[in-house]
Amino acid sequence: MRNLMGQVDGTANLHDEAAFDRNVWDDGAQQKWFAGGTVLVLRRIRAEMDTWDELDRTSKELTMGRRLDTGAPLTGERENDVPDLTASRNGIPVIPPNAHIALARHRNDEEQFLRRPYNYDDPPSDDETSDSGLIFASYQRDPRRQFIPVQQRLADADALNRWVTTIGSATFAILPGVAEGEHLGQRLLAT
Numbered sequence: 085m086r087n088l089m090g091q092v093d094g095t096a097n098l099h100d101e102a103a104f105d106r107n108v109w110d111d112g113a114q115q116k117w118f119a120g121g122t123v124l125v126l127r128r129i130r131a132e133m134d135t136w137d138e139l140d141r142t143s144k145e146l147t148m149g150r151r152l153d154t155g156a157p158l159t160g161e162r163e164n165d166v167p168d169l170t171a172s173r174n175g176i177p178v179i180p181p182n183a184h185i186a187l188a189r190h191r192n193d194e195e196q197f198l199r200r201p202y203n204y205d206d207p208p209s210d211d212e213t214s215d216s217g218l219i220f221a222s223y224q225r226d227p228r229r230q231f232i233p234v235q236q237r238l239a240d241a242d243a244l245n246r247w248v249t250t251i252g253s254a255t256f257a258i259l260p261g262v263a264e265g266e267h268l269g270q271r272l273l274a275t
């Protein structure tokens with residue numbers, strides 16, 4: 085999808101079933117009833133659309149590390165090309181080290197999670213010019229080894245921080261699905 089900041093969003097994500105089993109679905113090691121469940125981190129992130137829209141295209145692309153039109157990384161041509169975070173031109177990194185994708189990109193396979201971003205666009209209150217942005221949703225087995233390290237790197241240095249503010253955050257345990265004849269939470273109530 086394309087978010088309200090005009091960027092193609094949701095490109096680098098988990099796809100294959102084995103990765104879901106490792107990084108999204110809980111294995112029940114700590115609590116048997118939670119096997120097959122997952123943890124959702126949900127954040128409402130306001131985007132400063134008025135000042136973002138004052139930026140020129142090149143600055144917007146350097147902030148993200150991807151092109152606005154195709155969503156391709158600045159080191160590639162197609163949306164799904166893998167970004168080369170080491171590439172430089174005349175000694176200057178093509179994707180700046182503080183670009184959103186440079187900091188958000190997983191440092192190891194264990195850190196990867198599933199992202200499902202949604203846009204929100206609420207009517208402005210009297211003293212505001214806009215209230216819109218992203219409902220960020222990530223699904224993972226363990227936020228301590230997945231969401232939190234990524235969020236920490238972004239909080240420390242993400243170039244996008246100038247235009248985004250997290251105004252709501254919550255973590256939910258999502259119960260495992262049910263087989264025919266079962267009901268949601270049945271295994272929890274049985275323990």
Ligand code: HEM
Binds near residue numbers: 087129218248
């Ligand atoms: C309003 C806030 C945000 C915006 C507008 C935004 C936008 C984007 C965009 C456009 C991409 C590149 C396309 C893609 O791969 O999906 C991206 C990548 C990514 N974002 Fe965000 N994002 C936001 C917040 C966050 C937060 C809070 C996190 C996690 C803490 C996060 C984690 C990631 C990750 C892991 C990637 C993939 C990096 C890669 O492997 O290339 N983002 N984001």
